[in-house]
Amino acid sequence: MSERRFSEAPVTDLMTIDEFDAAIRAVGAERYHDKHPFHQLLHGGHLSKGQVQAWALNRYCYQSAVPRKDAALISRVHDRELRREWLHRIHDHDGLGDEPGGIERWLVLTDGLGLDREYVTSMQGALPATRFAVEAYVQFVREQPLVVAVASSLTELFAPKIHKERIAGMLENYDFIDDNVMAYFKRRLNQAPRDADFALDYIKRNAKTRPEQDACVEAVRFKCNVLWVQLDALHHAYVEPGNIPPGAFRPGEAND
Amino acid sequence: MSERRFSEAPVTDLMTIDEFDAAIRAVGAERYHDKHPFHQLLHGGHLSKGQVQAWALNRYCYQSAVPRKDAALISRVHDRELRREWLHRIHDHDGLGDEPGGIERWLVLTDGLGLDREYVTSMQGALPATRFAVEAYVQFVREQPLVVAVASSLTELFAPKIHKERIAGMLENYDFIDDNVMAYFKRRLNQAPRDADFALDYIKRNAKTRPEQDACVEAVRFKCNVLWVQLDALHHAYVEPGNIPPGAFRPGEAND
Numbered sequence: 188m189s190e191r192r193f194s195e196a197p198v199t200d201l202m203t204i205d206e207f208d209a210a211i212r213a214v215g216a217e218r219y220h221d222k223h224p225f226h227q228l229l230h231g232g233h234l235s236k237g238q239v240q241a242w243a244l245n246r247y248c249y250q251s252a253v254p255r256k257d258a259a260l261i262s263r264v265h266d267r268e269l270r271r272e273w274l275h276r277i278h279d280h281d282g283l284g285d286e287p288g289g290i291e292r293w294l295v296l297t298d299g300l301g302l303d304r305e306y307v308t309s310m311q312g313a314l315p316a317t318r319f320a321v322e323a324y325v326q327f328v329r330e331q332p333l334v335v336a337v338a339s340s341l342t343e344l345f346a347p348k349i350h351k352e353r354i355a356g357m358l359e360n361y362d363f364i365d366d367n368v369m370a371y372f373k374r375r376l377n378q379a380p381r382d383a384d385f386a387l388d389y390i391k392r393n394a395k396t397r398p399e400q401d402a403c404v405e406a407v408r409f410k411c412n413v414l415w416v417q418l419d420a421l422h423h424a425y426v427e428p429g430n431i432p433p434g435a436f437r438p439g440e441a442n443d
Numbered sequence: 444m445s446e447r448r449f450s451e452a453p454v455t456d457l458m459t460i461d462e463f464d465a466a467i468r469a470v471g472a473e474r475y476h477d478k479h480p481f482h483q484l485l486h487g488g489h490l491s492k493g494q495v496q497a498w499a500l501n502r503y504c505y506q507s508a509v510p511r512k513d514a515a516l517i518s519r520v521h522d523r524e525l526r527r528e529w530l531h532r533i534h535d536h537d538g539l540g541d542e543p544g545g546i547e548r549w550l551v552l553t554d555g556l557g558l559d560r561e562y563v564t565s566m567q568g569a570l571p572a573t574r575f576a577v578e579a580y581v582q583f584v585r586e587q588p589l590v591v592a593v594a595s596s597l598t599e600l601f602a603p604k605i606h607k608e609r610i611a612g613m614l615e616n617y618d619f620i621d622d623n624v625m626a627y628f629k630r631r632l633n634q635a636p637r638d639a640d641f642a643l644d645y646i647k648r649n650a651k652t653r654p655e656q657d658a659c660v661e662a663v664r665f666k667c668n669v670l671w672v673q674l675d676a677l678h679h680a681y682v683e684p685g686n687i688p689p690g691a692f693r694p695g696e697a698n699d
Contacts (some may be wrong), residue, residue, distance in 0.1 A: 210654055254526055258518035262511050267546055271537050281527050292521055
């Protein structure tokens with residue numbers, strides 16, 4: 188009886204750095220959105236232009252929320268060096284001076300897909316589930332302990348693989364996609380690993396108890412859910428017929 | 444009777460832009476902290492080095508909170524152009540690349556005053572009233588309507604005058620102050636007016652109802668209070684004898 192209790196006790200031993208690293212990466216292997224059927228369809232060339240449009244305009248909501256998420260993190264940081272390091276993420280997305288930034292590159296993609304820019308940035312046609320998921324991410328970063336908020340960025344560890352697949356697959360499979368509109372993903376191939384390395388090192392140094400380590404792993408799971416939910420919503424609305432919710436983008440119609 | 448009621452009704456007419464501008468500036472004339480007796484003492488050369496040290500290390504708390512305040516604002520902004528514009532405020536304080544930024548320049552001042560940098564940045568010796576006031580400002584910007592949050596920055600309209608007085612007065616009156624340690628204020632002579640002009644223009648365009656205009660004026664009053672409270676606390680603790688609270692910086696003692 189006491190043995191049984193012992194074996195059911197919560198694990199409280201600190202993970203080694205290698206175990207912690209492996210636990211973070213295992214989340215990606217299990218549930219990063221490269222596993223989602225919608226991505227298989229997207230990369231494999233199995234979507235219509237209208238479906239790709241729906242993906243791009245929904246994903247805009249996520250892109251445009253990222254600098255707010257990063258500012259929310261910076262707003263909580265008392266360490267000037269960490270703020271300085273994190274700030275370039277805002278530059279990467281919003282641009283700085285003549286550098287237009289990732290959101291502008293995303294709009295080059297939606298332009299290239301023939302979507303009206305004002306319609307895209309209004310987010311009027313985006314799925315409510317997308318917007319809820321994205322705002323949940325901003326709130327998570329605003330409210331969770333700092334090390335956990337940092338950990339939630341770590342899906343970037345898994346991003347280069349999906350970006351490479353996406354660039355190759357979409358260029359090969361869609362005649363409405365060219366190099367120019369894929370500029371966003373090409374740029375992220377360099378940005379994401381730098382950021383992921385920094386954040387991973389940060390949580391290894393700053394998650395000092397097992398509950399903190401577990402919360403970091405859970406944060407990566409949470410973030411994978413934020414991404415997965417967006418693809419589920421797209422899949423439901425735009426792959427299965429008859430499910431586009433009221434007010435959402437309808438391919439092939441004037442949407443404004 | 445009905446006439447009396449009419450005259451007591453709340454004023455709901457939109458102010459003209461000129462009236463709104465004047466109402467904002469009237470707050471500065473009434474209660475900006477250049478009116479505080481502690482500033483008269485500071486600029487007039489009537490403080491001891493220990494009292495100037497107390498001022499500088501308390502004011503560090505304010506300086507170091509400003510980028511968090513600006514990030515809190517950016518974290519709420521959905522308009523990319525506004526985020527891009529506001530971001531340079533974080534650069535101004537935290538620095539960017541080789542540019543060290545205002546907080547570093549503030550630490551040059553505290554270095555020059557002979558304060559240990561680690562002690563200053565730990566904020567251990569700062570007055571609790573200072574820290575409460577500063578954090579109230581960060582929270583205000585995080586929580587108030589955006590136009591009101593922007594308005595709270597408008598004490599910068601009144602800053603160049605006090606900075607000029609401070610540079611001249613402190614250089615003239617204290618042998619422990621030189622050009623180098625006043626670099627922070629010299630830099631702000633250019634930065635503050637640019638920022639104030641932008642913010643003033645923003646609230647003129649975006650406060651569209653009388654209650655919004657009134658809330659903007661009130662925000663400047665709030666911010667003046669944030670600044671005034673800090674000088675009250677310094678005055679009470681370091682000018683009147685015997686009032687230094689437990690744990691706070693004590694001039695002339697080893698403080699660490």
